[in-house]
Amino acid sequence: YRxxxxxxxxxxxxxxxxxxxxxxxxxxxxVMLYLTTLGSNTSGSEEGGGSAEGxxxxxxxxxxxxxxxxxxxxxxxxxxxxxxxxxxxxIELGFNRAGVLQGAKVQTYLLEKVRLGFHASGERNYHIxxxxxxxxxxxxxxxxxxxxxxxxxxELANFFHYTGQGGAPQLREFTxxxxxKMTLKSxxxxxxxxxxxxxxxxxxxxxxxxxxxxxxxxxSDGGQEIASITDEKTVADAAKLLGVDLQKLITALTVRxxxxxxxxxxxxxxxxxxxxARDALAKTVYGAMFLWVVQEVNNCIKWENDSDIRxxxxxxxxxxxxxxxxxxxxxxxxxxxxxxxxxxxxxxxxKLEQEEYDRESIDWAFxxxxxxxxxxxxxxxxxKGILAMLDDECKLGQRGSDKNxxxxxxxxxxxxxxxxxxxxxxxxxxxxQQAKGIFCVRHFAGxxxxxxxxxxxxxxxxxxxxxxxxxxxxDSSDLIKEIYDVQLGASEEKTDSGKPAKAKTVSQxxxxxxxxxxxxxxxxxxxxxxxxxxxxxxxxxxxxxxxxTEQLRYGGVLEAVRVARMGYPVRLxxxxxFKRYRMLLPSVAEDxxxxxxxxxxxxxxxxxxxxxxxxxxxxxxxYTNADGSISRxxxxxxxxxxxxxMVFPKADVQLGVSKVFMRKxxxxxxxxxxxxxxxASSTLIQSWMRGMQQRRRYLIMEDAALTIERWYRGCxxx
Numbered sequence: 001y002r003x004x005x006x007x008x009x010x011x012x013x014x015x016x017x018x019x020x021x022x023x024x025x026x027x028x029x030x031v032m033l034y035l036t037t038l039g040s041n042t043s044g045s046e047e048g049g050g051s052a053e054g055x056x057x058x059x060x061x062x063x064x065x066x067x068x069x070x071x072x073x074x075x076x077x078x079x080x081x082x083x084x085x086x087x088x089x090x091i092e093l094g095f096n097r098a099g100v101l102q103g104a105k106v107q108t109y110l111l112e113k114v115r116l117g118f119h120a121s122g123e124r125n126y127h128i129x130x131x132x133x134x135x136x137x138x139x140x141x142x143x144x145x146x147x148x149x150x151x152x153x154x155e156l157a158n159f160f161h162y163t164g165q166g167g168a169p170q171l172r173e174f175t176x177x178x179x180x181k182m183t184l185k186s187x188x189x190x191x192x193x194x195x196x197x198x199x200x201x202x203x204x205x206x207x208x209x210x211x212x213x214x215x216x217x218x219x220s221d222g223g224q225e226i227a228s229i230t231d232e233k234t235v236a237d238a239a240k241l242l243g244v245d246l247q248k249l250i251t252a253l254t255v256r257x258x259x260x261x262x263x264x265x266x267x268x269x270x271x272x273x274x275x276x277a278r279d280a281l282a283k284t285v286y287g288a289m290f291l292w293v294v295q296e297v298n299n300c301i302k303w304e305n306d307s308d309i310r311x312x313x314x315x316x317x318x319x320x321x322x323x324x325x326x327x328x329x330x331x332x333x334x335x336x337x338x339x340x341x342x343x344x345x346x347x348x349x350x351k352l353e354q355e356e357y358d359r360e361s362i363d364w365a366f367x368x369x370x371x372x373x374x375x376x377x378x379x380x381x382x383x384k385g386i387l388a389m390l391d392d393e394c395k396l397g398q399r400g401s402d403k404n405x406x407x408x409x410x411x412x413x414x415x416x417x418x419x420x421x422x423x424x425x426x427x428x429x430x431x432x433q434q435a436k437g438i439f440c441v442r443h444f445a446g447x448x449x450x451x452x453x454x455x456x457x458x459x460x461x462x463x464x465x466x467x468x469x470x471x472x473x474x475d476s477s478d479l480i481k482e483i484y485d486v487q488l489g490a491s492e493e494k495t496d497s498g499k500p501a502k503a504k505t506v507s508q509x510x511x512x513x514x515x516x517x518x519x520x521x522x523x524x525x526x527x528x529x530x531x532x533x534x535x536x537x538x539x540x541x542x543x544x545x546x547x548x549t550e551q552l553r554y555g556g557v558l559e560a561v562r563v564a565r566m567g568y569p570v571r572l573x574x575x576x577x578f579k580r581y582r583m584l585l586p587s588v589a590e591d592x593x594x595x596x597x598x599x600x601x602x603x604x605x606x607x608x609x610x611x612x613x614x615x616x617x618x619x620x621x622x623y624t625n626a627d628g629s630i631s632r633x634x635x636x637x638x639x640x641x642x643x644x645x646m647v648f649p650k651a652d653v654q655l656g657v658s659k660v661f662m663r664k665x666x667x668x669x670x671x672x673x674x675x676x677x678x679x680a681s682s683t684l685i686q687s688w689m690r691g692m693q694q695r696r697r698y699l700i701m702e703d704a705a706l707t708i709e710r711w712y713r714g715c716x717x718x
Contacts, residue, residue: 001038003525004311005099013314013524015341017555018531019322021081021538027531028091028317029067035093035313036060039101057189059301063093063104065189066297070106072131072183073293076115077124080536082171086112086126087290088318088337090517094309103303108294109318109513110333110506113287114459116162116207117279123166126286127179130168132204133157135180143198144205145237162211162282190300199243199479203289206241209234210282213253215271227254227274242285243477252467253278259466277465284464288487295486314524316517321445321554328454332386333510335443336379342444342556343372344518348526349563360656362568370563372444378426379441380511384412386427386441387507394461394505406437406452445554460505462491530555568654568661574602577660578609584646584673585609585616586633606655617646636687637680643672 004012014031018024040060057065071083078084088109094102119125133156136146151159157168157176170176187197212234215227229235229250239246254274258265269277303309321338322331357364382388386409393405410429413422421428428447429439437452464472464487472484491504504512532551534543552558572580575597582595593612597605621642623634630638652663662670 001035001099001313004095004313009097009311011312011314011524012527013316013521014527014529015316015318015521016529016531017318017320017338017341019080019320019533019551019554020078020084021536022320022531022533022551024317024320024531025071025075025083025085027529028315031315031529032067032091032093033064035315036063036101039093039095039099059101059103062189063101063301065186066104066106066301068179068182068186069190069293069297070108072128072179073126073290074108074111076112076119076126077166077169077171079120079122080533082173083127085317085319086115088316090314090316090318092312092314094303094312096308097310102308104301106294106298106301107513107517108290109337109517110330110510111287111290112330113283113462114330116283116286119166121166122169124168125163125166127176128183128204129160129163129208130157130176131180131183132201133160133163133208134176135178140201144202144241145209146205160208160211162208190297192296196479199477200289200293202241202243203285203479203483206238206243207282207286209238209241210278210285213238213278215254215274217271220268224268225270226268227271229253243480244471245475248467248471248475252281252465252471255467257466280465281468281471284468284487285483287462288483291490292483292486312524314520316521320551321443323446323448323554326454327448327450329456329459329506331448332379332441332450333507335441335445335448336376336387336510337514338445338554338556339372339375339379339443340514340518342559343376344521344526345528345556345560346370346372346563347522349560353564353567357567357661360659360661362654362656362661364567370444370559370566374424375426375441375443378413378422378424387511390456390460391505391507394457400457402453402456403437405456406434406439409439409452410434444556444559460507462506463503464491530557565664568663570662570664570667571659572662573659574606574655578602578605581613581670581674582609583677584670585612586677588612588616603655603657606660610650610653610655613646614648614650621645632687633680633684636683637676640676640679640683643676644669646670646673 001012004010016024016027016031037060040058070089071085074087074089075083075085090107090109092105092107094104096102115125124130132140132144133146136144141147146156154164155168158164171179184197187200192200212231214230214234216230217225218228220226235250235253236246239249242249254269254277256267256269256273256277258267318337318341319334322334324331354364356362377385379386380388383392389408389412390405393400393408396404409427413427414420414429414434420430426442427439428442433439433449438449439452440447440449472480476484490509530552532548532555534548536544536547578597582593585593593609594600594605623630623638625631646669648666648669652666654661
């Protein structure tokens with residue numbers, strides 16, 4: 001904040017990353033609370049939303065109140081984390097010339113819609129479902145058709161298909177009942193009317209009922225197996241709550257419509273395909289509703305005039321690098337994001353290094369920094385990038401498949417008969433992996449194997465079926481139409497007037513968002529927060545070394561260290577350098593190299609010290625004095641393990657205007673000799689002290705013995 005308010009008034013960005021459960025979401029909250037508190041203006045900024053409660057809230061409070069809503073619709077319990085963000089977000093806080101917060105904007109990335117249809121044992125779907133099922137009042141139970149009598153004794157959260165697959169576990173930190181209260185409070189704080197809130201919750205309930213729709217098999221007139229809905233009442237409840245026409249919903253679930261050369265072809269679905277269509281429809285509705293919720297939040301917290309914004313502070317809460325036993329489209333997009341952010345991080349580190357070297361007049365032209373552009377090109381470049389070829393495969397319609405796409409990838413990157421690694425070494429696949437449709441990409445954090453036949457094409461298309469379009473566009477509620485329009489705006493490519501809009505694939509949308517994000521970050525002063533999880537058991541005072549090392553690698557920290565080490569990672573001011581290492585030349589006379597820096601120029605003294613050091617270091621080590629004697633200190637040095645000679649290229653130590661720059665090799669040798677001389681000196685001091693203690697003890701014992709002798713002789717004489 002202080003940097004943003006400095007003379008340049010340059011916008012800032014904070015990039016928070018880490019794996020699930022490392023604390024990204026909580027860190028984001030802390031950073032947001034701090035920045036909004038600094039930018040709050042208690043005397044003003046009370047332009048509110050649509051309700052009386054909303055109008056009482058300041059901009060700071062409204063920005064903070066947006067978090068519970070986004071968490072309810074975008075967070076879920078996973079095996080690693082009770083409140084895991086299943087999407088990435090960038091929150092931009094706008095400040096005026098006086099540093100007062102004017103509003104905020106939220107940009108979201110890649111919601112994990114696949115979770116809606118399936119989640120593993122011990123995990124949960126999105127929080128909002130459990131909050132509604134466990135926190136709803138009796139009146140809401142009746143309104144949303146949550147009839148406890150039909151569950152067979154099961155809790156509602158375990159009864160519904162979309163919430164009960166993982167056992168619907170409770171959260172450790174807070175209850176779903178309190179979560180619903182917090183979510184409703186935040187919605188009202190945003191200025192949402194009770195009617196709007198009721199419509200949103202109705203759609204949530206409608207999605208739950210949609211998941212309960214089951215299908216049975218029957219034979220068509222043509223003798224083919226087709227799907228028939230088992231329970232019409234369940235579909236009717238879903239249609240009523242979603243605000244869509246019942247017959248159109250049944251058609252969307254059991255029929256696929258294709259347009260071929262202008263002719264409409266209706267295909268009756270089998271029970272398995274109908275179940276897939278049901279889950280696809282639920283994902284479409286929920287994904288569209290999530291985008292609508294984000295838009296509504298932005299409408300409430302955004303600033304009114306761009307001219308009022310002098311600078312901004314952005315907070316990026318993004319998913320960390322992922323590598324699982326089976327990796328799919330989501331992991332490729334996530335790792336592509338981290339690859340792009342790592343390149344930006346490397347450029348930032350290089351820029352800082354370059355500025356430091358220029359300021360100190362250090363020659364840095366020979367220093368090379370790692371560049372992962374070849375990995376980014378392997379993933380995104382047209383026409384042979386992995387995602388570009390995935391888009392091309394999606395254009396083939398029914399002829400395209402995950403298997404064909406994987407085959408084309410191998411033919412492009414591994415053209416030779418026995419080739420298993422691409423020319424740029426970023427893409428690889430063994431013969432066994434090729435047979436299984438698996439390919440590997442070598443990222444900055446390590447190699448990841450992706451399984452092609454996990455629905456890459458389907459996830460990338462993310463198409464809205466023609467039957468679903470008819471369902472949303474005709475005879476549907478105003479809110480569903482509004483939600484659908486938001487979805488179309490995000491998924492369709494703008495074209496010239498008069499031409500139909502082209503649907504964008506998920507990878508195209510994601511690449512555009514990522515490109516915009518990187519451009520924005522490059523116009524700001526970036527700051528980085530890496531969240532690390534000490535163990536996977538969520539226990540205090542337990543640190544697993546291997547897991548921490550993995551996270552440091554995945555977070556790009558080890559790569560950043562490698563970048564720094566390629567230049568001159570060790571820097572000391574002239575005075576500190578001379579004082580620290582003058583002790584390495586104890587035999588050099590005072591007139592050749594003084595011990596004191598008084599009345600001496602530190603830079604010239606360092607130049608002289610370095611020349612003498614390299615000259616003495618090249619000579620054979622000798623501990624004998626000119627007269628052939630060996631001092632006590634040298635006798636001790638002779639008994640110790642000898643360090644490597646102080647021999648290294650002079651270019652590895654450069655003298656700047658105010659600092660001495662060293663590579664790791666010379667620094668390690670100087671430190672080894674320093675420890676060597678310190679050990680010898682400490683041993684000499686210890687031997688002197690022990691000798692003095694023993695002499696003192698001897699004199700005391702001698703005096704005591706003489707006293708006893710005198711006393712005894714006196715007694716005998718008397």
